[in-house]
Amino acid sequence: xxxxxxxxxxxxxxxxxxxxxxxxxxxxxxxxxxxxxxxxxxxxxxxxxxxxxxxxxxxxxxxxxxxxxxxxxxxxxxxxxxxxxxxxxxxxxxxxxxxxxxxxxxxxxxxxxxxxxxxxxxxxxxxxxxxxxxxxxxxxxxxxxxxxxxxxxxxxxxxxxxxxxxxxxxxxxxxxxxxxxxxxxxxxxxxxxxxxxxxxxxxxxxxxxxxxxxxxxxxxxxxxxxxxxxxxxxxxxxxxxxxxxxxxxxxxxxxxxxxxxxxxxxxxxxxxxxxxxxxxxxxxxxxxxxxxxxxxxxxxxxxxxxxxxxxxxxxxxxxxxxxxxxxxxxxxxxxxxxxxxxxxxxxxxxxxxxxxxxxxxxxxxxxxxxxxxxxxxxxxxxxxxxxxxxxx
Ligand SMILES: Cc1ncc(COP(=O)(O)O)c(C=O)c1O
Numbered sequence: 511x512x513x514x515x516x517x518x519x520x521x522x523x524x525x526x527x528x529x530x531x532x533x534x535x536x537x538x539x540x541x542x543x544x545x546x547x548x549x550x551x552x553x554x555x556x557x558x559x560x561x562x563x564x565x566x567x568x569x570x571x572x573x574x575x576x577x578x579x580x581x582x583x584x585x586x587x588x589x590x591x592x593x594x595x596x597x598x599x600x601x602x603x604x605x606x607x608x609x610x611x612x613x614x615x616x617x618x619x620x621x622x623x624x625x626x627x628x629x630x631x632x633x634x635x636x637x638x639x640x641x642x643x644x645x646x647x648x649x650x651x652x653x654x655x656x657x658x659x660x661x662x663x664x665x666x667x668x669x670x671x672x673x674x675x676x677x678x679x680x681x682x683x684x685x686x687x688x689x690x691x692x693x694x695x696x697x698x699x700x701x702x703x704x705x706x707x708x709x710x711x712x713x714x715x716x717x718x719x720x721x722x723x724x725x726x727x728x729x730x731x732x733x734x735x736x737x738x739x740x741x742x743x744x745x746x747x748x749x750x751x752x753x754x755x756x757x758x759x760x761x762x763x764x765x766x767x768x769x770x771x772x773x774x775x776x777x778x779x780x781x782x783x784x785x786x787x788x789x790x791x792x793x794x795x796x797x798x799x800x801x802x803x804x805x806x807x808x809x810x811x812x813x814x815x816x817x818x819x820x821x822x823x824x825x826x827x828x829x830x831x832x833x834x835x836x837x838x839x840x841x842x843x844x845x846x847x848x849x850x851x852x853x854x855x856x857x858x859x860x861x862x863x864x865x866x867x868x869x870x871x872x873x874x875x876x877x878x879x880x881x882x883x884x885x886x887x888x889x890x891x892x893x894x895x896x897x898x899x900x901x902x
Contacts, residue, residue, distance in 0.1 A: 517887050519835040520694040523769060523877045524758070531757040543721075543750045544729040550756035551704070553763055558681035560706045562713035565756060566720050569668045569690025569703040570597040571749035574604060575719055576686040576705055577636060579712040580662035582607045586635040589661075591621050592842040592863040594640040598666060599843045602638065609853070610634070611844050614863045617794045618642065619870070623651040630655075636662040641670035641680060643839060643872070644696075644805030645794060649675040649683035656685075664688065669807035671696050672770050677801030681706045691755070696769065696807050697762045699755035720749040769877035773806035779881035780809050780873065783888030787895060789818025808839055810872040815865070819898040822871050828894030834887050835874060842867040 535546060547565050555563035566572050582588060584606035590598045592611040602609040612629035615622050621639040630637070637656055641647050647665060656663040665680065667673070668690035673680040681687040686709070691702035705716050721727050723746030730736050781792050791812035796802035813822040820828065826836045842863045844855035857864065874887050896902075 514833045514890065516833040517835065517874045517883060517890075518876075519837050519872070519874050520876045521878050522693055522698050523765065524698070524762075527761045528758050531761050532754055535753045535757045538753075540729075541754055542728060542752050543756070544733075544753045546753035546756040546760065547751060550759045550763070553760060554704055555706065557763060557766070558687075558706050559679050560681050560687075560708060562707050562710065564705045564707075564713055564716040564720065565751045565759075566703045566705060566716075566749045567751050568701055568749075569666075569688055569692065570601060571720070571747070572688035572690070572703040572705040573597055573638070573664070573666060574601040574747070575716045575749065576662075576664040576688055576707075576712075577601055577605050577607070577638070578719060579686060579707070579709075579715050580636045580664060582635050582662075585633065587631060587633040588636045588638050589621075589626055589629045589634055590638040590843075591640050591642070592844045592860045593619050593642060593840055593866055594666065594843060595668065595840055596843070596846075597668075598638055598640065599849065603852075607635070609843070609849075611855070611860055611863075613860050614642075614866065616862045616866070618645045619863075619866050620645060620647050621652075623648055623655050626652060627655055627659075630659050630661060634659065634661045636664055638664050638666060640666040640668070641673055641805070643793070643808035643810050644669045644673055646670060646673040646675040646680060646796065646802045646804065649678070649680065653683050662686070668692070668695065670805045672766055672803070673805040674801060674803040680805075682708070685709060686712055691759060691762075696773075696805060697759065697766060699751075699759045699762065702751050702755045702759065715744075718744055719746040722746040722748065765877075770806070772877040772879075773875070775881060776875060776877075776879060776884045777804075777806050777809055779884045780888060783885045784811065784891065787892070789814045790895075806875075808872045809875040810839060810870045812866070812869045813871055814869060818895070820895065822869050824898075825891070825894060826871055828897070829887075829891060832890040832893060834890050837872045838867075839870065839872050840867065 586607040619642040663684040686707040691699040723744035726740040
């Protein structure tokens with residue numbers, strides 16, 4: 511059989527405009543964070559509709575700085591999702607605090623106000639939920655819960671740049687919102703992140719801590735009107751970003767609206783092509799009148815145990831044989847060795863998250879694709895299932 515052309519998981523939508531923007535920075539002679547970074551911060555804050563945006567080196571750095579701004583430290587608990595990326599649990603530990611997991615909703619895979627409330631204790635200083643795959647959290651309700659229980663709301667919007675919750679843009683409802691611009695994300699700078707906050711004091715702290723706690727960054731010192739020298743006023747981190755990344759990000763920001771339409775089109779094409787397959791549950795969609803808007807970072811189907819002839823991992827392996835790359839978001843954190851060892855968590859603690867962790871499969875999805883590519887990925891998925899059913 512001739513080999514089928516590969517369908518990659520999430521190729522980035524970067525082209526000549528990004529290349530030109532990066533070359534311009536290379537030619538400018540100023541590579542690290544400087545004027546392009548400031549412009550990116552201002553334009554990103556405007557786009558979100560939030561007062562402050564602080565550019566950093568990764569989404570992980572944004573999450574970490576947000577927890578530091580919230581004053582999270584030893585003895586504290588931070589409530590988070592078991593169905594999230596390594597970064598969330600990691601930064602809680604790095605603050606000396608303890609991750610406390612809350613169960614997720616079986617439809618969306620997100621924490622809910624009810625599950626979060628059940629996990630909050632008097633030691634909880636922050637809630638750190640994720641908008642899984644871009645499906646928006648119930649932010650207004652979570653913010654009200656956090657106010658009532660004296661915890662900060664830090665939402666992880668690594669998947670949710672374009673999402674809205676109850677009509678409000680994600681990034682405008684929490685104390686701070688963290689974004690990732692990792693290579694596969696809807697807005698990518700290769701690596702990078704942004705901390706968005708309504709709190710001026712948090713923005714000032716994050717700006718200070720992202721560069722070693724120095725009261726003046728390099729641009730402030732070396733620019734024509736800069737002032738040489740600096741003081742170190744706090745213990746900081748090396749979390750700053752570069753003007754190369756910011757230049758890339760500015761071009762990517764301009765593409766978000768157009769790419770969003772493409773993502774909606776691809777999700778609809780997948781829905782149509784995969785409709786009616788036994789044991790395959792299509793991704794949830796927010797109700798039309800809810801004001802919720804999905805960012806469609808991922809298109810993840812559920813491969814339902816006991817209903818589909820293949821397990822999720824068998825289906826993924828079958829797709830791989832047909833040159834289709836699929837991915838898993840996420841393997842539950844509380845089942846990872848470090849967490850089991852450190853927190854004593856294990857199988858059975860969060861049955862819904864565990865089940866979704868075994869069943870969810872993210873299919874190839876990128877604005878560089880057209881509906882025909884997605885239909886071809888769906889066709890190959892049907893081939894794998896037909897083979898499992900013993901069909902010719
Ligand atoms: C949900 C989620 N949160 C946080 C991160 C961390 O972002 P970064 O890789 O930019 O540090 C990721 C990255 O993949 C993610 O998917």
